[in-house]
Structures are given as C-alpha cells and as structure tokens.
Amino acid sequence: MSTPSGRNIGNILVIDLTREKIVKREASPETVKQYLGGRGFNSKALFDMIPGRIDPLSPENVLALASGTLAGTALPMTSRLHISTLSPLSGILGDGNAGGEFSAMLKFAGYEQIIVTGRAEKPKYVFIEDDEVEIRDAEELWGLTTGETVDWLRDEHGDEVSVAGIGPAGENLVRFATTMVDKYHSGARGSGAVWGSKNLKAIAVIGTKGIEPADPERFYKMAKEDIDYFNRNDFVRRIYSVIGTHYGLIQWYPSWKYFQVPLSAEELPIGLRPQDLAEYEVGRTQCFSCPLACKDVYYLPSTGEYGTASEFESIYALGSNNCITDTEEILRMEHMADEYGMDVMTLGDTIALARLLHERGILSDEDVKGVSLEWGDAEGQIQLIEMTAYRKGFGNKLAEGYRNFAKLYGEEALAYCYDVKGVNRGWYEVNFIKGIFTLSHATSTRGADHLRGRSWAYWENDKLMDIEVVRGMLEAGLPDYRKDPVGALIYGERACTLADSLGRCKGSINSWLQAVPLVWKYPVFKGTAMLLTAFTGMEFTEKDVIDATDRIYLTEMAFNVKQGIKKKHYDVKFPPEFAATERAKAQVRRHWELVDEYLERRGCDVETAYPKRETLEGLDIGYVADQIEGKEFPEWDGPVGEVA
C-alpha cells in the first residue's frame, strides 16, 4: 500500500475500453501530497493524458472519477464523487461532483480513482467487487433510464451495489447529459455524453474493506466534533433539514422569464414556494454519511412515480425562468431529467433561451415547427425535454446545449447567450456586488460557476447562520470581500478546491460551514491540514494544503490554456439591453481591472492569462510549464466536433 499507514489511500484503476485492459496502480504518496485526491487527482490525470484540443466525444477523451480523500470516513458530508472530463458542452475542463453512496463504496473497495479511456465496440458496464474488476456486456442495459439501469444492476449484483452511469441522454450524446449516481445524484457539464461516446453504460461497485486512519483517535475526535456541530446547528436543524435548498427560493431571487426579473420572497408565485413543494414531499433523504438530509423524496400522483432532490436550481431553471408555476409539472420535469440523465440547469436555461429567441424573431416559426415555445407552457416543455433526450426534431438542436445551441443561429442569438467559456451562468445577480459575482464566473476553471469560490468569498448564506463564524474567519485571515474582492475570491477558490478534493459537499448549501470542516474552531486550511495528517500519516502543514489547492487550480488553468483559452475568454456577458447602459460599461471596466489583479495574484501572465513558469516551479510542478510555455494554441470557440 501506498502510505505509511496502509489502509487509507486506495489504488488507481485505469480501464482501457478499446483494448479491454484493466490496470491497477498505487497512488504515490507524492501525488497525494501534491494533489490531495478527488478533483485534484482528476485534474492532474486530465492534464497529463489529454495533449490538446480534441473532440470530447472521441475515444481519446478521458473520463476520470475519484472519491475524495476522506470519503467513507465518519467525517460527515464527505461523499462526493468527483467526475472530470474534457467537456462536450464547453470544450474546456468539465467537472462536477455527485453524492449518493458511490464514492464511499469505491473507497471501501480499495480505490481512490477510476480513469476510463478508449471506446468499447459494444455497450459495456464495469463491475467492481473489491479486488475483482470486470468489463461486462451491457447490451440489455442500453436504452434504459437511469432508474431502470440501477434496478437492473441491483437485481444482478445485490442491493448493496452502488451505481454511477448514464440514461438515454448520455447514450444519445446530449452535450449536457450527466453522470448519474444511484438514480438521483447528478454530476454536470456533459460527462454523461462522454460515457455514451465510449459505449460505457455504468460502473457498479461493491466495497467491503475498511478504511483506517493513520492516527485513528485523533481523526475520529475531529470528525465527531464536526458531526456534533451539524447536529446542534440551528439553521441546519430548523431550515436545511426541513426544506433543503428550497430555502434559496426565499433568499436567492430566482429569475423569471429568462433572467428578466429576479423574484423576491414576496413576489414568488404560488406553486413555487417551499411550502407548495412540500405538498408533494413524502420523506427526506441524503447522501452517505450526511447528517443533513437536504433532499426531499416526492411523489407524483399523476404518474405514480417517486423522485428525489428537487433542488433550488431545478425549480428556477425548469420553472420560474420558463414562467412555469405548476408545482407537480416542474417536479415531473425534474424527475424526467434524472431518468434521462440531463443537467437541469443547462436544460432549463437552453429552453428558456429558445423561448426568448423565438419571441424576438431570431428563431423563425419554421425553425421551431411542431413545438410550442410559449412562455409558461408546461406540457410543451415536457415534450421538449423528451425530444432533447432523444435528439428528436428541434430537440436535436436543444441537445447541443446553451452556447452551442445559440451558435446555430448566429451572432444575433449569441448576444442573448449569457455564458462564460461555454457554460451558462445560471442565475446571477446583475447587481455588481464588489465585482465578486462576475469575477468569480470569469475565473472559474470549468466555465461560469457559483461553486468554484464565489459563495465562500461573498459570505453567501453565512450571514443568516452564524455571524460568529464570519467574525472568526475574518480574524483567521479571510479577506473582507468589500475591501479586497480578489483576495476574498482566491480564498474562496482555495476552500472550494479543497472541499472538492477531500470529497466534502459544498453544493448543498455553499457556505463555510458545509464546505470544509472545523472552521468554527481552527482556520480552515490549518484544520484541514490537521485532519489530513491524522488520516494519511503524512505531515501536512497549513501551507502544504494551500499550496495543494493552488497547484490544482493552476493545473486546471493550464489544461484550459491547452484548449485555447485566452485572456479574452475571462469576459462576462450581460443582457444586451443592460450592456448598453453606462452602469454596465462601468462594471465591465471594473471587471477587467479585477481580472488583471486576479491574474497577477494567481501568478499568471496578465497579458496571456497563462500560469507563469516561476509560479509553477514554486509549486514543484514545472512539468506543467513545459507543456504550455511559449506555445500557441488555436483559439477556443466551444467544443470541437459535430453531432447535431
């Protein structure tokens, strides 16, 4: 085994589907120290294995799945499976993480990471039971929904099996198809289509080994403090465990009619309020080792189906942003997206964009023949969702996903496409809160994203929870976003990189409390260093942890450089009407000032946005500089290759 203690860091499994070859290798202690695990491992694998611009749906693409370093332990909420690939949606790094039980099971089976390459000739699935790994025929599974796939594999291998895989959308190469874990947990940015392109339907895993921290007592003591904190926290118990992310409907201003109106709590239509959604709730559930239970289990009387996790994003993207307020229809759409395996945000945003383009006459009636793009037409939207999953008719265009979809209709359409590096911005505030919102979307290494750092940097939600935590964090060195937005963002990006690499959930509530442990007691990086030292038996200092997060982030930036990302791609788009105003122009000027400062402080070249050699060498990853320094890469303009 790879680390001094033996039973805490698993092996790496490399599966070549073309040759049907399976190789197991150890994760070296150096790699653990440098890249921690989870997202860090994946980003390194992608950087090492993908030389430059390739078609994300070609066999050369790499699909990497990693459990976080601390998955499967009693440190709560540490059950995120990180899934990374060259995204068929954006054409840059595409990663996301999903909950469920897969990451713990993978760790119990003795693996840290699975790397899939090549393309199988016929549909296959992979079955893992501890040391045994097999590539099996999946012809019977091809075409099944995610729910049916999981049920089939449970019948075959027993109820304890945990499954990551795809539904029909992934098979049909929908560019925002997701990797679905245990039916309902989804990891976005198009990884599902990569599974489909590789003819890989699913990976099923059963793990029965144990995980042993190097210093068990010390590790458990900290983990238990963490559990105690969640178990006692008022916000968690009274709000989060009761309505989950639906509380965002009250607090985060869900947008109405393609980002035109942000809805305050008072303006929220009947049908979209948390209590309306609760009418359909029959229970609550959560991922492995999570004390929160943020996910609702709902029942749909009209179809007799059960679904779960109708999060804030699904309600705004499928609902309010398309002017749909029928609670049950929205839940039904959410469930359909899960069953087909599609990302609800890109799905909802792309449909809303289509509605807007049609309204403005950019999409002609001829273009949208046979489908209804009336605002608020729920039945029509259900049809559109199905057509998208199977790439039928107009659905074939929607399946290209947000920016690629707009590109089909020219510059005029692109003007209404609010993306960064090919990824829809999702809901965002036009208000320029010290620049953090736009800056954080621009600097995210997987395209526009609120979970790459912003929520931390901007104290989102924490104001509601525990002002003492904010005070403590400021005392411990967190820059105040009102005085130093760039510093605050970099801090936030480090913290989120860390959470993704340890396997800690941050998406659930994107606050400090949930992101990384022990912040109420120790500064976050120091606390994490203590945890990692106790777990791995290798000495981690606060600086080691911060350096590791920077190493991961800069490796990701360098990966994107190889995909043709230039400084100009750090721009952000506003609605054209707003962009023409003086206020918007002032915001854009300020934005570029902040981008320059950001690149400078990240150790990147301010003109090219390339990470500098000296920065990379300072982090002992000079090999990254070797691949990008002095090189020109063709400019990025979305993913290479055509499907539609």
Added chain:
Amino acid sequence: MFVLAVIYENCTGCHLCELACSFKHHGVFDLSLSRITILTKPEVQTSVQVYCLQCRDAACERVCPMDAISRDRNGAYIINYDRCIGCRECAYACPFGAISFEVEARPIKCDLCGGEPECVAVCPHDAIVYMEEKKAARELKKAKAAGVAYGLYGGKETSEHPRKKAEEAVEYLMKLVEKSGELDV
C-alpha cells in the same frame, strides 16, 4: 434498566452510526464490522435497522455451548472471547440477524459500549435513543402517535405534515433574513 431503541421513523439512512460503531470497536471505518446495520435503498427513504435488542430471554445466550455469553450490569449480552470457540451458533440462533462474525469466526454483537453507545452520540436525527426503559417507551409512543395522527387525518393538518414543517421553516428563515440586514462585522 436502560434500553437502546431505534425509532425507525426518524432514520434517514446516513450510515453515520455504522461508521461510529466500527470505529469505536475496531478503529476502522468498515460497515461490515459495525454492530448496527442499516439496510437502505438510499434514493428513497426506506431503511431497516438491524441491531441487538438485548432480549430478556436471549437465544444467543441459551445456544452457546461454552457459556461464553453473559449479561453485564448495563443489560448488554457480552461475549467472552476467552471461552468462545467460534462456532457461530449464536449468530445462527439470533432471530434478528444482529450477530455477525468477523474473519476466523469471531462473533461480534452490540455491547452497548459499556453504557455510552457511540451510535446514539452521532445520530443526527435522534433515531437511536438509549434511555431508561419507561422513558424509551414513551418516546416510541410519541413517534408512533405522530405517525398514526398523520395517517388518521389523511396526511393533512397535523404538525407532522411536510407542508406545515416547511411553513415553519420559511417563517423562521424570514426572521433570519430580516435580522441579517442589521448585522455588520
């Protein structure tokens, strides 16, 4: 007399009790070494908890050919490994499947952690209680009564209805939102 009881209505199937249990007894996180087992279908809220009920007239104790199982002062049946020959009879006899065996036929079962059960300490939803018998019975009754009332009213109008709970949560949230405007650090 204290009893360990699971109020299954409260269990969401997070497995933290299993991780805590295997750690407390073996220093590892290993579901197969836990004395309590939660069988779940994780995506829907159904779980079954398998654990030792410390029966008054215990089958494991009676079938043990070596008299290796006896009750301690907390009421827990404890296996004396000096006497145990590893025949697994106790595990086969237990009507609940609450005794499992490690490698080399070493039976393992709940020992109530000497009076401080670790599973109770970590359970986020108060689904496992360790209480004086009468109190535990009352807790159980309350949980059942809430469920019955919920059923009697067709799932409506009781304090247990998710909508009711959501309304309370929203009300509390609105208060926090108001308050947060005044806070400054």
